[in-house]
Amino acid sequence: MTYDYDLFVIGAGSGGLAASKRAASYGAKVAIAEQDLVGGTCVIRGCIPKKLMVYSSHFPALFHDAAGYGWKVGEAELDWEYLITAIDKEVRRLSHLHITYLEKAGVELIPSRATLVDPHTVEVDGRKVTADKILIAVGGRPVKPELPGMEYGITSNEMFHLKEKPKHIAVIGAGYIGTEFTCIMRGLGCEVTQIIRKELILKGFDEDIRTNIQEGMTNHGIKIIQNTVVETVEKVPEGLKLNLSGDNTEPVIADVFLVATGRIPNVEGLGLENAGVELVPSSIEGPGYSTMNAIAVNEYSQTSQENIFAVGDVTDRINLTPVAIGEGRAFADSEYGNNRRVFSHEDVATAVFSTPEAATVGLTEAEARQKFGDDAVTVYRARFRPLFHSLTDAEERTMMKLIVDANTDKVLGAHMVGENSAEIIQGVAIAVKMGATKKDFDATVGIHPTAAEEFVTMR
Numbered sequence: 001m002t003y004d005y006d007l008f009v010i011g012a013g014s015g016g017l018a019a020s021k022r023a024a025s026y027g028a029k030v031a032i033a034e035q036d037l038v039g040g041t042c043v044i045r046g047c048i049p050k051k052l053m054v055y056s057s058h059f060p061a062l063f064h065d066a067a068g069y070g071w072k073v074g075e076a077e078l079d080w081e082y083l084i085t086a087i088d089k090e091v092r093r094l095s096h097l098h099i100t101y102l103e104k105a106g107v108e109l110i111p112s113r114a115t116l117v118d119p120h121t122v123e124v125d126g127r128k129v130t131a132d133k134i135l136i137a138v139g140g141r142p143v144k145p146e147l148p149g150m151e152y153g154i155t156s157n158e159m160f161h162l163k164e165k166p167k168h169i170a171v172i173g174a175g176y177i178g179t180e181f182t183c184i185m186r187g188l189g190c191e192v193t194q195i196i197r198k199e200l201i202l203k204g205f206d207e208d209i210r211t212n213i214q215e216g217m218t219n220h221g222i223k224i225i226q227n228t229v230v231e232t233v234e235k236v237p238e239g240l241k242l243n244l245s246g247d248n249t250e251p252v253i254a255d256v257f258l259v260a261t262g263r264i265p266n267v268e269g270l271g272l273e274n275a276g277v278e279l280v281p282s283s284i285e286g287p288g289y290s291t292m293n294a295i296a297v298n299e300y301s302q303t304s305q306e307n308i309f310a311v312g313d314v315t316d317r318i319n320l321t322p323v324a325i326g327e328g329r330a331f332a333d334s335e336y337g338n339n340r341r342v343f344s345h346e347d348v349a350t351a352v353f354s355t356p357e358a359a360t361v362g363l364t365e366a367e368a369r370q371k372f373g374d375d376a377v378t379v380y381r382a383r384f385r386p387l388f389h390s391l392t393d394a395e396e397r398t399m400m401k402l403i404v405d406a407n408t409d410k411v412l413g414a415h416m417v418g419e420n421s422a423e424i425i426q427g428v429a430i431a432v433k434m435g436a437t438k439k440d441f442d443a444t445v446g447i448h449p450t451a452a453e454e455f456v457t458m459r
Helices: 014-025 040-045 047-069 080-105 176-187 207-219 321-336 365-372 387-391 421-434 438-442 452-456
Strands: 005-010 030-033 108-110 114-118 121-124 127-136 140-142 168-172 191-195 223-225 228-236 239-246 252-254 256-259 263-265 279-281 293-295 308-310 350-352 358-362 377-384 398-405 411-417
Touching: 005 014, 005 321, 014 030, 014 040, 014 080, 014 127, 014 321, 040 047, 040 080, 047 080, 047 176, 047 387, 080 108, 127 321, 168 176, 168 239, 168 252, 176 191, 176 207, 176 350, 191 228, 191 252, 207 223, 207 358, 207 365, 207 398, 207 411, 239 256, 263 293, 350 421, 358 421, 365 377, 365 398, 365 411, 398 438, 398 452, 411 421, 411 438, 421 452, 438 452
Parallel strands: 005 030, 005 127, 030 108, 127 308, 168 191, 168 256, 191 223
Antiparallel strands: 114 121, 121 127, 140 263, 228 239, 239 252, 279 293, 350 358, 358 411, 377 398, 398 411
């Protein structure tokens, strides 16, 4: 049978862009459909604009710390409108850049929503087209719990378009998105209250990362309300009133309310049922949520329909931009490049751009002890004041940690909290991925004076 395209990609985010360009480089006729700006969550409303806001949020601390080095800095003031406009301009520049990349690769961009009609047909831009293979790469979206008053809350999508800087912002959610925005808004000068269901933020991360970030956030003036949930939200003359239950029942009143309690695969309205694509429950959990679904795939990102594939957050495996890119390229190599391969989801490094920053790769201490047993795990840990702050009055601490298999000496995990954690762990991740031992770390000469040298001097 003759098809209109060899490959039709639904969604021009990180995974879809990577897969479409790689497939086209092998000679495939490829089209990609996107109803929003090209670039996906990362470029449009995630990694990039968020990191730009992180940078902006660090300047007040730098102005303050400069005094310890003899600098006299005058009164500083944030132009909120300028910041938001500048970020939006950069986002649109990057989106346009991705369009030019598609053009150079020979991928046809269709700026429209696409839905499945059957296993080989999609409806897009008011017409039906056919494809030998279809790749679904529509990502995920933020979701709010089904509780009274949640319509007053905003999600991470709207954080980049606030008309004015909030005086007091309340955040619910203990994951990396809620934690990052909590730190960003505090750094930008807002009063911030974060409400979390448990004792600690960042479930799933190493315990030392969780405790050290939370301690640092508290030191920076963020109010964290633990073991508490929001029951209802109502409008009052002073702003938004969050009614709470749990350890703290005193209502919180803020002018902006950020709901950062989870993201779900963006599967609604795709017509998956028309093509027989099976779903599985996604990982989101908590009060006020009904069951959410993700697209079921095998190790080659193949769905229950042999010619339909899915990559990225819509599959709810590891929801990170570089993972979506890696899955997309592995798919293209396997199906069009005569190089059948599986993308490895092991030892994927990641970061939390909170203040203090954190990064991690490999197993947490708890995971290692559960997998190998307490006696088979050795933990090396260091906590110190960074040299930079020896001349400031800031109460900043850096934490670094290695998890080692006591029987093989292999480094199972590396974790860090402190400035430049992500940059440092990126390099450490290479060693962990290669199976380096603690002796390999010990045999490496440190660069002095740096924080990073602690990873090769721990005893």
